Amino acid sequence: MDITTVADDLIVAHDGLEVIRLEGLAPETEHEVRGVTVRTLPRPAGELLCRFGTVNDVHFGEVEAGRIDEHPEGPIQRVLAEEEPYPETMNRAAVAEMAAADLAAVVVKGDLSVDGTAQEWAAFEACYRDAFGDRLAVVRGNHDAYRGQSAYAGDRWIELPGVAIALLDTTVPTKTTGWLSPEQLDWLETQAAESDRPVIAMGHHQQWTSGPRSEDYFGLHPDASDGLTEVITRQRSIIAYTAGHTHRHRVRLLPNGVPSVEIGCVKDFPGTWAEYRAYEGGVMQVVHRISSPAALRWSERCRHLYSDFGVDYESYALGTLHERCFNLHLRSDVRP
Numbered sequence: 001m002d003i004t005t006v007a008d009d010l011i012v013a014h015d016g017l018e019v020i021r022l023e024g025l026a027p028e029t030e031h032e033v034r035g036v037t038v039r040t041l042p043r044p045a046g047e048l049l050c051r052f053g054t055v056n057d058v059h060f061g062e063v064e065a066g067r068i069d070e071h072p073e074g075p076i077q078r079v080l081a082e083e084e085p086y087p088e089t090m091n092r093a094a095v096a097e098m099a100a101a102d103l104a105a106v107v108v109k110g111d112l113s114v115d116g117t118a119q120e121w122a123a124f125e126a127c128y129r130d131a132f133g134d135r136l137a138v139v140r141g142n143h144d145a146y147r148g149q150s151a152y153a154g155d156r157w158i159e160l161p162g163v164a165i166a167l168l169d170t171t172v173p174t175k176t177t178g179w180l181s182p183e184q185l186d187w188l189e190t191q192a193a194e195s196d197r198p199v200i201a202m203g204h205h206q207q208w209t210s211g212p213r214s215e216d217y218f219g220l221h222p223d224a225s226d227g228l229t230e231v232i233t234r235q236r237s238i239i240a241y242t243a244g245h246t247h248r249h250r251v252r253l254l255p256n257g258v259p260s261v262e263i264g265c266v267k268d269f270p271g272t273w274a275e276y277r278a279y280e281g282g283v284m285q286v287v288h289r290i291s292s293p294a295a296l297r298w299s300e301r302c303r304h305l306y307s308d309f310g311v312d313y314e315s316y317a318l319g320t321l322h323e324r325c326f327n328l329h330l331r332s333d334v335r336p
Contacts, residue, residue, distance in 0.1 A: 001034060002318065004270065004289040006325045007277075008043040014270075014289055017296045044327055046280025049162030053098045055273045056109035056204065056244025057265035059143065060087045060127075061120035065268045066305035073308035077268070077301050086298050088123070090266050093292035094273045095131045101275060104160045106132045107167060109244045109263070110141025110204030116149045137167055141204035141245065145173040155184060157191050162278035164195050168203035170220055170243075177217060178205025178245070180224040185231050192235035198283060198330055199238045200276070201228070206243040207260045209252045219245060229254050236332035239283065242274075249287060249319030251326070259328065263287065268302035270318050271295055287324035 001020075005012035008027040013020040013034070022031055027043040063085065066074040079086050098106055108128065113120035121144075128136055140152035150173070158165040166188050170178035180203075192199050208217050208225040215221070220228070220243075232238045233256040241254075242261040249272070250262040264272045270289050277284040290299070305313045318324075 001036070002270075003033060003036060003038055003321055004324075005286060006038060006041055006321060007284065007286045008041045010286070011038050011040065012289070012291075014291070014296070016300065017293065019291050019296075041284060041325060041327060044279035044282030044284060049278045049280065050104040050160045051102060051275060051277050052105040052107065052160060052163075052165075053101065053103045053273055053275050054107040054109055054202065054242070054263065055091075055094055055098075055266050056263055057111040057141070057247055057267060058087060058091050058094075058108065058124065059111055059114050059265070059267045060091070060123040061114040061117060062087055062267060065302050068306070068309070074306070075304065075308060077305065079298075087267055088127070089294050089298055090268075090271050090290060091124075091127050093290045093295040094266050094271075095127055096292070097288060097290060098273060099131055103135070103275075105135050105137060105158060105165070107158070107165060107202060108136070108138045109167075109202055109242075110139055110171070111143040111244065112138065112141070112152065113144055116144045116147060116151070121151060137165070139167050139169050139202075139204065140171050142171055142176050142178070145171050148173045155187060159197070160278065162197060162280065163276070163283055164191075164197050164199045166191055166199055166201045166238075168201060170203040170205040170224075177215075178203070178220040178224070180220065180228060182227070185227045188228075189231045189235055192231070192237045195237045197237070198278075198328075199235070200283065200328070201232070201238055201241045203241070203243050205245050206262050207241060207252075207254075209254065209260060219243075229256065232256060232258050239328045239331060248317050249324045251323045258331070261285070264317050264319070266290070268305060268317075269299045269313065271299035272324075282330055283328040285324075285326055285328060
């Protein structure tokens with residue numbers, strides 16, 4: 001059994017295809033879930049001002065999960081002949097859950113497609129744009145620009161009650177790695193300096209935070225990562241940077257104490273979307289496992305992707321509960 005979600009009022013566990021939900025709970029209280037003690041999150045101070053959701057790595061057009069280049073190892077998971085494509089199954093279920101959650105916005109942080117084809121983007125649009133319309137904000141990922149495409153390019157500033165989102169285009173066309181230009185960092189600094197509310201910066205590529213510096217780092221280039229950290233250090237309105245790309249849930253603290261967050265993918269295990277609850281006194285991140293029966297059947301099949309390569313994908317992708325569900329604290333006197 002996995003304790004997959006905890007909020008101030010909610011605990012969710014998954015035991016195979018079974019979903020155990022405890023709802024209407026009090027903040028900061030302990031509950032037993034089949035012998036496991038789980039404590040709800042503290043609720044940030046003040047009024048709840050809005051909720052918004054994010055997804056990333058939705059991969060419309062993908063037909064094999066767990067494939068690494070041309071290697072035959074995996075295990076590689078494919079749908080059966082009578083089943084619909086798994087990106088359709090997972091994304092439609094994610095959209096249904098988000099549509100039921102009264103979200104002010106839905107942000108898609110890249111890798112809408114597997115190869116950036118018109119057909120793949122049309123499938124993405126039919127699933128997400130038809131559901132959320134003007135509430136949808138999208139930025140590209142590396143899979144959307146491997147052939148130099150420019151669709152969904154550019155940065156966006158999104159203001160919601162109680163929080164602003166700086167959506168950054170970290171993609172380098174034709175490359176897997178990510179980058180932020182000096183002009184983008186200047187834009188972020190200006191926007192954050194003028195913001196009258198807390199800011200969450202978002203992009204597709206995760207930050208480099210430590211270890212060997214490399215031009216080929218599988219994420220945001222170390223130089224660009226350092227530049228982003230410097231902006232965050234100076235602009236105390238920025239309370240987090242969140243990304244996708246790695247298909248995992250992980251949190252690392254920058255030297256300034258701000259969390260650099262990674263959110264797992266929609267398309268396979270554990271199959272998640274992230275909810276953000278903006279209060280006057282802070283923002284809560286709550287990761288939800290997509291829980292329709294069809295989605296759970298597929299994501300359960302993907303628990304052990306890459307095991308032929310010695311990867312514990314189950315632990316890697318799921319991360320810890322504290323890396324999925326937590327509060328983002330204000331750093332300044334900025335108030336909604």
